[in-house]
Amino acid sequence: MKLSIRLVSRTLALAITLFQLPCAAPASAADEAPRPNIVLCIADDWGWPHASAYGDAVVGTATFDRIAREGVLFEQAFVSSPSCTPSRGAIITGQQFWRLGAGGNLHCEWPADKFAEYPRLLADAGYHVGTYRKAWGPGRGNPAGKPYKSVDAFLAARPPGKPLCFWFGSTDPHRPYEQGAGARAGLELSRVHLYPQFPDADVVRNDVADYYFEIERFDHEVGELLEKLAALGELDNTLVVMTSDHGMPFPRGKTNLYDCGVHVPLAIRWPARVPSWRKLTDFVSLTDLAPTFLAAAGVAVPAEMTGRSLLPILESDQSGRVDPTRNHVLVGRERHVQAQEAPEPGGYPMRAVRSDDYLYIRNFKPERWPAGTPDPTKAFKPDSWLADCDNGPTKRYLWDHREEPGVREQYELCFGKRPAEELYDLLSDPGQMKNVAGEPAYAEVQARLSNQLESELRALGDPRVDGGGDEFDTYPYYGGGGGQWSKR
Ligand SMILES: [Ca+2]
The missing domain is CATH 3.40.720.10 (Alkaline Phosphatase, subunit A)
Incomplete structure (x- = not known):
């Protein structure tokens, strides 16, 4: 008895399913x-x-x-x-x-x-x-x-x-x-x-x-x-x-x-x-x-x-x-304003991979200045130096106090030259202040992230990854001489 009831109910369920199929499949609420x-x-x-x-x-x-x-x-x-x-x-x-x-x-x-x-x-x-x-x-x-x-x-x-x-x-x-x-x-x-x-x-x-x-x-x-x-x-x-x-x-x-x-x-x-x-x-x-x-x-x-x-x-x-699979992103930068020392018109090319635990940065031209050229031999001219950092009171404060202990380190992190590779351990250093690239304890992580960045950039057609990309330095710049200080 139990078996036949189960059989009947299964047959009924199948019939209902078959009956419903033609109207259930094509017209979902989203389609309408x-x-x-x-x-x-x-x-x-x-x-x-x-x-x-x-x-x-x-x-x-x-x-x-x-x-x-x-x-x-x-x-x-x-x-x-x-x-x-x-x-x-x-x-x-x-x-x-x-x-x-x-x-x-x-x-x-x-x-x-x-x-x-x-x-x-x-x-x-x-x-x-x-x-x-x-x-x-x-x-x-x-x-x-x-x-x-x-x-x-x-x-x-x-x-x-x-x-x-x-x-x-x-x-x-x-x-x-x-x-x-x-x-x-x-x-x-x-x-x-x-x-x-x-x-x-x-x-x-x-x-x-x-x-x-x-x-x-x-x-x-x-x-x-x-x-x-x-x-x-x-x-x-x-x-x-x-x-x-x-x-x-x-x-x-x-x-x-x-x-x-x-x-x-x-x-x-x-x-x-x-x-x-x-x-x-x-x-x-x-x-x-x-x-x-x-x-x-x-x-x-x-x-x-x-x-x-x-x-x-x-x-x-x-x-x-x-x-x-959404466990990291890639970011990067080419030329912002023309901030490098004359006659160098180039930008500060860099790429990075950011995950939960680490930020790994590759600086392709570490001989350049990341925020533009400073000139400490002259009085501060905010419209011509460190030009990749927008002018404002915080920038000015860092400049004016750059010789003071504490501020000196902050100034260097913001405006000083950087090595070709940077690595930040985000669990211990969420503010990304201490570069641990080159430290033996991080050698394995650094190598892994370096390889990951290169292979993903290559797959995404980045000209920088195989030594190219200098065309970014020579594309015309339409910001004008002082124009880079307007809203941008
Ligand atoms: Ca903006």
């Missing part, structure tokens, strides 16, 4: 849903971990925190290169900056029609594409889409029924700052985050607070943008990304491969497809954004894109390290 809007909100020089969602005690980032809370917060997001133009080119093409020819440098001419660019691919797929304020650049060209004078102007120009692909680019918190703005806004100077290479001085704390002030302004503006999308009834089917083009414009930050230069905030919200309240430790390169956007829109990802779509980890309901 309208295509999402794609909105990238990108700050200019906003570094990790300067958001309240990451535990910063002073800066208030209510909008970023909301995106993280209602979506996904990324703990390990990195740019391709800590310089505006190559970082943005890498985001647009989904490729590491060293693959972009002249596009790998600041103040370059964009190699038009050479690379697949996500804004153009989405326009071809029927998206209404546009930008507001700082998009790709500085440089000649515009692969990011048509610029609009305001968010409202972009929305008003949308043809009926088209999904949006919008680039909301702030120039915050790029220098220069209004000095004292942070303190006047009530930011608590005693609790601002100081990277270990910054002297603990009032002028430095004020400088960081002024940077925070601009982060808060960016965060507020992104909040206004979200309100506009909500008013249209489209916020929940919008893939919102909030991030930055690289780290903070401070010594050993921007233009450097330490975390202060390449580690950035990243939060992504898309309630229609992405489970909320999750914190991921997967390593992410911002080159992953373009394939993510294309995949979310149902557009094929070109093979030339070296980034990998984040959709699988976004759509997971897990936290922590969802994809175990």
